[in-house]
Amino acid sequence: MxxxxxxxxxxxxxxEIPTESAFSAACPAPFAVALREAVRRRGLPLDRICERLNARGIRLTPATLSYWQRDRTRPERSDSLRAVVALESILDLPPGGLSALLPPQRPRGRxxxxxxxxxxxxxxxxxxxxxxxxxxxxxxxxxxxxxxxxxxxxxxxxxxxxxxxxxxxxxxxxxxxxxxxxxxxxxxxxxxxxxxxxxxxxxxxxxxxxxxxxxxxxxxxxxxxxxxxxxxxxxxxxxxxxxxxxxxxxxxxxxxxxxxxxxxxxxxxxxxxxxxxxxxxxxxxxxxxxxxxxxxxxxxxxxxxxxxxxxxxxxxxxxxxxxxxx
Incomplete structure (x- = not known):
């Protein structure tokens, strides 16, 4: 056996496995709501935002940003957390305007x-x-x-x-x-x-x-x-x-x-x-x-x-x- x-x-x-993640779309996290609203107010397409991140030495794809806005994934790795801090400047937010809304980092390891x-x-x-x-x-x-x-x-x-x-x-x-x-x-x-x-x-x-x-x-x-x-x-x-x-x-x-x-x-x-x-x-x-x-x-x-x-x-x-x- x-x-x-x-x-x-x-x-x-x-x-059948759902295409959406386990995060609740009906009640998205504060980080996702704040990011989506900041992008809307700033009026920049996601690819333009990624270009500005790239100019600062931070590689991020528009798809990743889209997932963050919809709470399908959340920034956790060190390079993603650096991107969040840079986004606060690019989107005209005060320091901590996004990073302070992130939940505690998920435990990693074996x-x-x-x-x-x-x-x-x-x-x-x-x-x-x-x-x-x-x-x-x-x-x-x-x-x-x-x-x-x-x-x-x-x-x-x-x-x-x-x-x-x-x-x-x-x-x-x-x-x-x-x-x-x-x-x-x-x-x-x-x-x-x-x-x-x-x-x-x-x-x-x-x-x-x-x-x-x-x-x-x-x-x-x-x-x-x-x-x-x-x-x-x-x-x-x-x-x-x-x-x-x-x-x-x-x-x-x-x-x-x-x-x-x-x-x-x-x-x-x-x-x-x-x-x-x-x-x-x-x-x-x-x-x-x-x-x-x-x-x-x-x-x-x-x-x-x-x-x-x-x-x-x-x-x-x-x-x-x-x-x-x-």
């Missing part, structure tokens, strides 16, 4: 970096089943949240088939507005039918199966829009329909840097694997690396723990004894 996770920041509507479409494609590969299943929504997959922690508990029956999968996430919003998360699971028997999903923390908005790949898609609502920096716990369980396809591995694709990943596998009490190991792959096409043997404890379980995870695929693989029942 393989798992991936991501976000659709729109409300449930056949996975935990809040957005995962873009290209990084997602590097992990899963061109024309992956994830991209085919999501369609146009693939570009915004997990755009406005990052996953901080993931814990998975996998239960196998006596034949080695998946019966239950428990998933816990702790996620953080890296922009205002995300309302839901999407998780994808590729079951070992794609023809086994749609599994049952029980949400203990979060709201199940939709549960669907992609006809071409068999991948299962869960859309999980947070119950309200999150604000920048806010965290949310997600907790759910998947129960598969009975099928006869034993599995020999479980892995999760992590698309951005993550604090920790824990996988705990419960093997049948009377049938333990002969060998068990953890591994890491840079992407879906790469071979297993960093292979480490894992012990099966007295309770018949094995676990994989990875801290400070970078982008890649983390997994556990096991082999049944030759004389085990099929």
């Amino acid at each position: 393989t798992d991936t996770s991501g976000l659709s920041s729109s409300k449930p509507n056949n996975l 935990r809040v970096a957005r995962t873009d479409e290209h990084a997602t494609r590097r992990l899963y590969g061109q024309e992956s089943w994830q991209e085919q299943a999501l369609g146009d929504a693939f570009a915004d997959f997990n755009r406005d949240i990052v996953v901080l922690l993931t814990r998975e508990v996998l239960h196998l029956d006596r034949r080695g088939c998946v019966r239950r999968l428990i998933v816990n996430h702790l996620v953080r919003a890296v922009a205002d507005g995300p309302e839901q998360m999407m998780n994808l699971h590729f079951l070992d028997d794609p023809d086994g039918g749609l599994p049952e999903a029980n949400l203990r923390c979060g709201q199940l908005e939709s549960l669907r199966q992609d006809a071409a790949s068999g991948g299962v898609m869960l859309q999980i609502g947070f119950g309200r829009p999150l604000t920048l920096g806010e965290t949310m716990a997600v907790d759910y369980e998947i129960r598969t329909a009975p099928y006869d396809s034993p599995t020999g591995f479980h892995e999760r694709g992590i698309r951005g840097n993550q604090d920790a990943y824990l996988l705990h596998v419960y093997f049948p009490h009377d049938r333990h694997p002969a060998l068990c190991h953890s591994y890491y792959r840079e992407n879906s096409a790469a071979k297993e690396r960093k292979v480490r043997p894992l012990a099966v404890d007295t309770s018949g379980t094995a676990h994989l723990y990875a801290a400070q995870c970078r982008q890649g695929i983390y997994g556990m693989r096991w082999h049944w004894p030759d004389d085990s029942p099929s």
Whole structure:
């Protein structure tokens, strides 16, 4: 079984992603209102304003200025903040007339970096089943949240088939507005039918199966829009329909840097694997690396723990004894 996770920041509507950002167009920020009014009063086209910025050694495009006026994006980087100070002079505003209206700078660094479409494609590969299943929504997959922690508990029956999968996430919003998360699971028997999903923390908005790949898609609502920096716990369980396809591995694709990943596998009490190991792959096409043997404890379980995870695929693989029942 393989798992991936991501976000659709729109409300449930056949996975359609809005073209506008999560900022509210109905109530734009004071900075956007002040900039738009100052540009209107000054009467300069945006390209002329950019030319004057360029003369001061500041590169800015008319499209960026337009986005700032409509509150689709906000100046955050050092060069953008320099542009804001220069705009105050160009638009005949007093010092601080724009810069004082900016919200506190968004925290930057490993935990809040957005995962873009290209990084997602590097992990899963061109024309992956994830991209085919999501369609146009693939570009915004997990755009406005990052996953901080993931814990998975996998239960196998006596034949080695998946019966239950428990998933816990702790996620953080890296922009205002995300309302839901999407998780994808590729079951070992794609023809086994749609599994049952029980949400203990979060709201199940939709549960669907992609006809071409068999991948299962869960859309999980947070119950309200999150604000920048806010965290949310997600907790759910998947129960598969009975099928006869034993599995020999479980892995999760992590698309951005993550604090920790824990996988705990419960093997049948009377049938333990002969060998068990953890591994890491840079992407879906790469071979297993960093292979480490894992012990099966007295309770018949094995676990994989990875801290400070970078982008890649983390997994556990096991082999049944030759004389085990099929």
